């Protein structure tokens with residue numbers, strides 16, 4: 001089996017090729033290693049190979065890993081659905097939240113962010129493919145929520161996140177990413193200081209980088225396949 005450091009290097013190579021093809025500097029894209037369902041040992045292995053930013057979907061699972069690796073000073077991003085009863089834990093433990101989709105949760109995170117820490121860095125999650133089952137807000141609702149979240153004192157709104165419907169070919173993969181970027185550009189044109197497009201996963205990172213991704217969220221290509229049962233866990 002290919003080791004985590006080797007797979008991490010392969011992902012860096014893919015990112016570098018995609019940046020070269022898009023005429024973008026490789027430093028413009030941050031690799032977020034999605035460690036959900038994998039243990040603290042996998043995180044340590046990736047960290048030893050130079051990886052600093054990690055993404056998690058499930059709050060309780062993440063908190064255990066954050067505690068178990070506290071000595072490493074890693075950066076933690078919540079990329080999964082967020083319940084308001086977990087807002088305090090999230091505001092205390094994470095550096096970023098990519099999955100903001102309503103004002104109430106954003107207000108709670110802002111209220112609960114500890115005074116001694118930097119503002120919580122956040123993205124709004126957009127349901128860009130219009131799938132009924134997916135979380136995220138409708139594109140039409142993004143401008144109003146973006147203004148409201150940008151005004152919260154203990155959050156810093158950085159940009160938009162999406163999980164497009166899986167597509168096989170490159171052109172089809174690019175379309176939803178392009179739509180998200182257009183929405184993001186519109187917000188910037190209206191004066192919001194956004195610098196983050198959180199798009200691109202193991203299967204479509206090239207298409208996302210072609211459309212301007214600044215954070216790619218990569219799990220499988222770094223850590224291997226996740227056990228099927230754990231994917232559906234709450």
Ligand SMILES: *Cc1c(COP(=O)(O)O)cnc(C)c1O
Pocket residue numbers: 034036057079080163201202203217218219220221
């Ligand atoms: C699991 C997950 C990823 C990583 O997906 P891979 O296909 O394993 O790279 C990225 N983003 C979100 C929101 C996820 O839930």
